[in-house]
Amino acid sequence: MGPTKHLKSQTEKSKWYEVELNSFNLILMLAIAFILALPLYNMMQKSQTSDVVEMGSEVAEVNIPIDVERDVPQVAMYSKEWKKSIQGTKDDVHIVFTSSCSGYQNWQAENLLYSWARIQHPGRITRVIAGCQTEEDKARANRTAVPNPENRIQFFFVPDYTPSRSKVLLEITFVIIIVVDWVCVDVSYRPFLYFNKPYGMLRWLKEMTKNAQVQEERELYESFVICVDPDMILMRPLLFHLRDVAHAFAKERGMQEQDYDKVWLRKGHPVSQKYGIGPKWTLWGHCPMDRPGCAKVDEKVAWNHYSVGPPYMMHTDDWLTITPQWVEFSPGALEKTTTFHLAEMYSYSIACA
Numbered sequence: 034m035g036p037t038k039h040l041k042s043q044t045e046k047s048k049w050y051e052v053e054l055n056s057f058n059l060i061l062m063l064a065i066a067f068i069l070a071l072p073l074y075n076m077m078q079k080s081q082t083s084d085v086v087e088m089g090s091e092v093a094e095v096n097i098p099i100d101v102e103r104d105v106p107q108v109a110m111y112s113k114e115w116k117k118s119i120q121g122t123k124d125d126v127h128i129v130f131t132s133s134c135s136g137y138q139n140w141q142a143e144n145l146l147y148s149w150a151r152i153q154h155p156g157r158i159t160r161v162i163a164g165c166q167t168e169e170d171k172a173r174a175n176r177t178a179v180p181n182p183e184n185r186i187q188f189f190f191v192p193d194y195t196p197s198r199s200k201v202l203l204e205i206t207f208v209i210i211i212v213v214d215w216v217c218v219d220v221s222y223r224p225f226l227y228f229n230k231p232y233g234m235l236r237w238l239k240e241m242t243k244n245a246q247v248q249e250e251r252e253l254y255e256s257f258v259i260c261v262d263p264d265m266i267l268m269r270p271l272l273f274h275l276r277d278v279a280h281a282f283a284k285e286r287g288m289q290e291q292d293y294d295k296v297w298l299r300k301g302h303p304v305s306q307k308y309g310i311g312p313k314w315t316l317w318g319h320c321p322m323d324r325p326g327c328a329k330v331d332e333k334v335a336w337n338h339y340s341v342g343p344p345y346m347m348h349t350d351d352w353l354t355i356t357p358q359w360v361e362f363s364p365g366a367l368e369k370t371t372t373f374h375l376a377e378m379y380s381y382s383i384a385c386a
C-alpha cells in the first residue's frame with residue numbers, strides 16, 4: 034500500500050506542476066500574441082487603404098476583342114435556344130474561380146479575367162467572391178475593367194467560410210495557433226481559410242442549377258465547368274471537351290496515340306492537372322462505406338489518377354456529384370495535413386475516388 038500511495042502523490046504533484054507551467058505559458062503566449070498581432074493589424078489596415086485603387090472606374094483603352102467568333106449561328110445569349118445551340122461547341126465551357134473580397138484578390142482576379150479575355154476564351158467565367166464585409170467592399174469586388182457587354186464575366190457572392198467574422202480576431206487566432214503549436218500544446222482548432230473553394234463552388238453550383246428558366250444569367254447553360262485558382266492566368270483556351278482539341282494537345286505532349294482520349298473531357302471522365310500531392314490520403318481511412326472503390330485505391334492508382342489539382346475540369350453532372358463530398362471531406366483532410374492549402378486538394382481526391 035505504502036509505495037502505491039507514495040507514487041500517487043508523486044504523480045499528483047507533477048501534474049499540478051505541469052498545469053501551473055502550462056497556464057503560465059498560456060498567459061505568456063497570449064501576451065506575445067497580442068504584441069505580435071498589433072503591428073500585423075496595422076499592416077493590414079494600411080494595405081487595405083492602399084488597395085483602394087478604383088478598378089474599372091477609368092477604363093483605360095483596354096482593347097480586347099471580346100466578341101469571340103462562335104461555332105454556332107448567333108442565338109441570343111440566355112435564351113431558351115442558347116443552351117441547345119452551345120452544346121458540344123467551344124462555348125460549352127464555364128470557368129470558375131473562388132477568391133476572397135480583399136484588394137489583393139481583386140487584383141489577382143483582374144489579371145485572370147484579363148488573361149481570359151486576352152486569349153478570347155469561349156464560354157463564360159465566374160468569380161466567386163467570399164466574405165465581403167461591407168457594401169463598399171462588395172461593389173469594389175463586383176467589377177472589372179475588361180469590357181463585358183454580354184455579361185460573360187460574372188460575379189457571385191458567397192458568405193465567408195472562415196469561422197471568424199473579424200479579421201483582427203482571425204489574425205490573432207493565427208498567431209496564437211502558431212505560438213501554441215510551437216510550444217506543443219494540443220489545439221484542435223484549425224483555420225478554415227481554404228474551405229472557400231469547395232464551399233464556394235457548392236454554393237455557386239446549387240444556385241446555378243436551382244431553377245432553370247427564371248434565372249437567365251444565373252443558370253448553368255454550359256455542360257462543362259472548369260475550376261481554376263485565382264492566382265492563375267490563362268495562356269490558351271481550355272477546350273478539352275472538344276475531342277480534336279484534346280487530341281491535338283495529347284499529340285503535342287508526345288503521348289501515345291492510344292492514350293489520346295485520356296485528356297478528352299467528357300461526362301464521367303474528368304481531366305485535371307497532375308500535381309505532386311501523392312497518395313497520402315489513401316492511408317487516412319476517410320473513404321465512405323458506400324464507396325468501396327475509394328478504399329481500394331492504392332498508392333499506385335492514387336499517384337496515377339488522383340494526384341491532381343486545378344484546373345479541375347468536369348462535366349456539370351459530375352460536379353454536382355463530387356462537390357458535396359468535396360465539402361464533406363474537407364474538414365477531415367484539414368485535420369490530417371499540416372499544409373493547409375493542400376487539404377482541399379486531398380479532399381477533392383477522396384471525393385472523386
Ligand SMILES: *[C@@H]1O[C@H](CO)[C@@H](O)[C@H](O)[C@H]1NC(C)=O
Pocket residue numbers: 171172175188190
Ligand atoms: C454587381 O454588378 C451588377 C451590374 O454590373 C449588378 O447587377 C449586381 O447587382 C451587382 N451585385 C452586387 C452584389 O453588388
